[in-house]
Amino acid sequence: MTKIQSMSPARKEPDTSTYAGRVAVRLRSLREKAGLTPQEVADAMGVTLQTVYHWERAHTFPKVEQLQLLASVLGLKSARTLLPEK
DSSP states (O other): OOOOOOSSOOOOOOOTTSHHHHHHHHHHHHHHHTTOOHHHHHHHHTSOHHHHHHHHTTSOOOOGGGHHHHHHHTTOSOGGGGSOOO
């Protein structure tokens, strides 16, 4: 019997030596701390699930005008909290 492998590639963690990677890790951490799934964040933000995955893998960033809504969805008072320190 052959073992069936998943069609999706192994999840690669963002490179935290870059600012983009630190932002991605921070977003994922804050989402998990808020007890939300990526789909719940996507629904609340009016974006696709793929968009949230891209944010959390440092492929793209949320648009500036989305930051306050994202902070609110994650239960944060300020969008600044989303961003890691340098």
